[in-house]
Amino acid sequence: MSASKTGIVYDPIFLKHTQPGHPENANRLNAIINNLESNNLLPLLEKVPSRIATIEELCYCHSENYIKRVKEVCLEGGGYLDADTYVTEFSFDAATTAVGSLIDLTNKVCSGSSNNGYALVRPPGHHALTGSGMGFCIFGNAAIAVKAALKNFNVENVAIVDIDVHHGNGTEAMVKDDPNILYISTHQFPYYPGTGGKTKVGSDVAAGTVLNIPLEPGIGDEGFQRIYNELIIPKLEEFNPNIIIVSAGYDAHWNDPLANLNLSLTGYSWISKVLVDLSE
Template sequence: MTTGLVFDERFLDHRAPPGHPEHAGRAAAIWSRLESEGLAARCRRVPAREATDAELERVHTPRHVRAIAETARHESLRLDPDTYTSSGSALAARLSAGGLVDLALAVAEGRLSDGFAVLRPPGHHAEAERAMGFCLFNNVAVAARAVQAAGAAKRVLIVDWDLHHGNGTQHSFREDPSVLYFSVHQFPFYPGTGAVAEIGGGEGRGFTINVPFPGGMGDAEYLAAFDGVLLPAADAFDPELVLVSAGFDAADGDPLGSMRVSPEGYGALTRRLLGLAGGRVVLALEGGYDLDAIARSAAACVRALLGDPAPEPAFGEPARLARAAIAAVKDAQKEYWAGL
């Protein structure tokens, strides 16, 4: 049993307009780092394949699936001020979603121990009927639904440590107690959602947990959110699979955000998650725009997935503003999660 990896050269055919931060060099930088550190060779490659209409339509409307397919006829399009397509984008988006489905199924069914998917385009902002925030299909939401539909896992935990709140993922599972969505993110910030009071609705009340942080937070604060909120709730939820919206735009040096998480911090966060769901943890790339930071951070996560020992550095005390945010989350969630 080993770690699975998804990467496909066709992800690079999602071609960015000049100057756009979400460009093909991101996935290429991560992949070349995984190769040069000898990590890719220690993992098993899972081929990307196109997600089917049925898989996509568990999360997206048929109209949205058709609209993304139509973009292939155009050299370049703007779907909103941030979100673009090129002629290769529709195929890249289908391959990203389908590759993540197969990786998640292999892990949930015990054929691989855990996994990392170097995907483009990213997914967590994509809504049922709307591409936004550089995202076309919601890869992680599609994978969660596929694993449930196959009977490979009933309860799925989605952990979103991207700098931004995953509005699309939150909305996909808002009233669903079989999927616990946890996000830690910069707030207030794009896309505007992710306040403490957003806890889900109907049967899903309490199954959405948002930890909104001010800028400037780093390893100590992210680990405090995991140790203080995520892990106690996850222990009670008892997930059978953990999917991670693993953006690296909260990394120190990212040009879009002002967080300061280090590669060692991302490795420590990954190790925390490996204590859940029997270690069945699958990371999927979302954002992250500093090429050196994302490559080093992804490599640290893959080393953690492979089980390489790493003594945890002293990350220090979390900042007062982070402690206050965590206390507010516990207060809003304590009636749903006894451990908080």
């Protein structure tokens, strides 16, 4: 198997975490899968097996009491973890599979058997906190994956670049004390969840490992290119991570009904190419 392959991980369980009418539902993933299939792209990708994360892995970022509570609510048929974050009877399996699958995809990149990868997983994770769900998110997928990479492989530094229109408050909270993890977020501000001010730069020995870039509405492709050229690219080159995980939210697109950052598909493509090039 050539290391130039792009790995992909996906599991049908992700479609069972869904609620009709809720903005975070299975249609998000179905649209991506259908597009990959209709354009004959799946045969070009290396399929990585999915798996459920262990409790030990979940505890890299979450409390055992919270993990237990999520499982109990799901076993009871589902409910809400907060006003926005639903769970169904399948959500614990979906969320733990999202974590385990991203860990293994990251491991394949760290080991050199895949050059890069795409994790088609849900529920999302960047708002989840150590002891609570939030903003449609249950477990901190990206934060757990980078901590697993640091534990399992001979890597010195890892980075998370969060391109979702919302600030990843949960991810930042989970990694801001670790000097070996760089967290970068571009997000509309002020906007949900109201965090991510530019003065938040990491804590104690990890000072300088958080780069929050709060953005005003309407910044568009040209503004993003300037931000990457002047701030993000130099920061990543200085930190020199062994691996970059991208929290790839697409709600900064100009056609998103709620946000206003006005990125185009061309802009997303440019950002993706920059981050792939920096990771190689």
